[in-house]
Amino acid sequence: MATFATFKRLKDKGVAALKQGDYVAAKPYLIQAAECMIELAEENKDPRQRGEQEAYAKELIELAKDCDRRAKQGPGRRRTRDRARDGEDSETRAEDWIVREKPTIRFDDIAGLDDVKDEIYLKMIYPFQHPELAERYSINVGGGMLLYGPPGTGKTMFAKAIACELDATMFVISPAQLMSKWVGEAEQNVQKLFEAAKAEDKAVIFMDEVEALVPKRRSSQSSVMQRVVPQILQELEGFDRKAGQALMFLGATNEPWSLDPAIMRPGRLDARIYVPLPDAEARFRLFEIYLGQRPLDDDVNFAKLVEATDGYSGADIKAVAERSATRPFLESVAGAQPRNINMADVLAVIEETPPSVSKKDSVKYERWGLGED
Ligand SMILES: Nc1ncnc2c1ncn2[C@@H]1O[C@H](COP(=O)(O)OP(=O)(O)OP(=O)(O)O)[C@@H](O)[C@H]1O
Numbered sequence: 209m210a211t212f213a214t215f216k217r218l219k220d221k222g223v224a225a226l227k228q229g230d231y232v233a234a235k236p237y238l239i240q241a242a243e244c245m246i247e248l249a250e251e252n253k254d255p256r257q258r259g260e261q262e263a264y265a266k267e268l269i270e271l272a273k274d275c276d277r278r279a280k281q282g283p284g285r286r287r288t289r290d291r292a293r294d295g296e297d298s299e300t301r302a303e304d305w306i307v308r309e310k311p312t313i314r315f316d317d318i319a320g321l322d323d324v325k326d327e328i329y330l331k332m333i334y335p336f337q338h339p340e341l342a343e344r345y346s347i348n349v350g351g352g353m354l355l356y357g358p359p360g361t362g363k364t365m366f367a368k369a370i371a372c373e374l375d376a377t378m379f380v381i382s383p384a385q386l387m388s389k390w391v392g393e394a395e396q397n398v399q400k401l402f403e404a405a406k407a408e409d410k411a412v413i414f415m416d417e418v419e420a421l422v423p424k425r426r427s428s429q430s431s432v433m434q435r436v437v438p439q440i441l442q443e444l445e446g447f448d449r450k451a452g453q454a455l456m457f458l459g460a461t462n463e464p465w466s467l468d469p470a471i472m473r474p475g476r477l478d479a480r481i482y483v484p485l486p487d488a489e490a491r492f493r494l495f496e497i498y499l500g501q502r503p504l505d506d507d508v509n510f511a512k513l514v515e516a517t518d519g520y521s522g523a524d525i526k527a528v529a530e531r532s533a534t535r536p537f538l539e540s541v542a543g544a545q546p547r548n549i550n551m552a553d554v555l556a557v558i559e560e561t562p563p564s565v566s567k568k569d570s571v572k573y574e575r576w577g578l579g580e581d
């Protein structure tokens with residue numbers, strides 16, 4: 209039977225691992241703690257307490273889901289706590305949860321999307337690199353930008369590449385963490401985040417799934433959200449005014465239509481950039497990047513693969529390349545003579561892997577961009 213002591217032990221372990229940045233270890237504890245809390249809620253006769261307990265459980269599950277995504281983000285991160293250990297700052301405990309990164313992805317690593325790259329250069333990179341020219345022509349430096357588009361098209365990659373091209377420190381924040389009672393008070397979390405970012409010469413704050421923080425339907429907002437959203441908007445409006453500093457806020461979303469339009473007003477996330485599914489040229493490059501490095505038979509024809517993958521996202525093509533290597537790999541593990549990946553391997557994988565984004569959904573993004581939603 210679940211007891212509050214068991215719940216607390218599991219939750220404490222999960223949160224401790226989370227704060228250390230050990231997302232793989234944190235996840236099972238958070239899930240077990242949530243399960244425990246659900247059991248406690250089921251036994252609770254007081255409906256108000258039961259509701260609260262269920263909400264806690266839900267929040268823990270959100271945090272656990274977030275662990276998967278963060279664990280995937282890979283190495284290269286540097287935690288605030290490490291800086292504290294380095295002796296730079298002893299007063300950083302409250303912002304332990306803020307993850308700093310120095311990404312190493314460059315624009316050249318991103319296939320296609322040349323229009324998007326040009327737009328980002330114009331809005332974000334040149335004004336930072338040439339502040340005197342930007343001033344002369346009254347071009348704004350810094351600010352906010354919203355990357356929107358179907359899943360797996362490279363939005364997160366772009367955010368990292370922007371930070372890398374600017375040589376800026378990147379703060380990766382998830383709404384689930386920002387809003388979590390387990391991590392700290394939401395208002396303080398927001399304040400700490402912007403303080404930490406402002407302390408850097410160049411900083412990019414990246415918030416994925418930004419729609420989770422500022423949904424359109426106010427009725428669905430908790431009271432915490434009602435206090436925190438205006439605070440974030442205020443910080444956003446204030447942050448690019450300080451001279452000599454470059455501070456940028458990037459949001460990414462798969463559901464731009466669920467955003468509160470208030471977040472897109474001038475001075476906030478006012479630059480909106482559509483990151484679409486890759487066109488033929490971009491898919492060619494994606495096959496070069498993800499398949500080209502593997503041993504290939506002469507019959508592998510990239511142009512034909514490009515034709516067969518209309519509507520596939522970058523992430524889909526990466527997955528196709530990975531799965532294509534599985535068959536010859538397993539054969540050779542089983543003792544066969546190692547052979548190259550051939551066209552039949554890749555076509556078979558494409559056949560059994562439909563694109564993850566439907567045509568209908570992809571049109572929905574374009575329509576939203578034209579203001580038709
Ligand atoms: N244009 C691209 N060039 C190179 N790799 C890409 C591209 N698009 C996607 N990928 C690959 O797919 C993976 C997923 O991309 P990414 O996480 O940036 O997508 P996303 O748009 O942020 O998706 P989501 O909306 O689900 O968060 C990347 O790690 C990368 O390997």
Ligand SMILES: [Mg+2]
Pocket residue numbers: 363364365416460
């Ligand atoms: Mg992403």
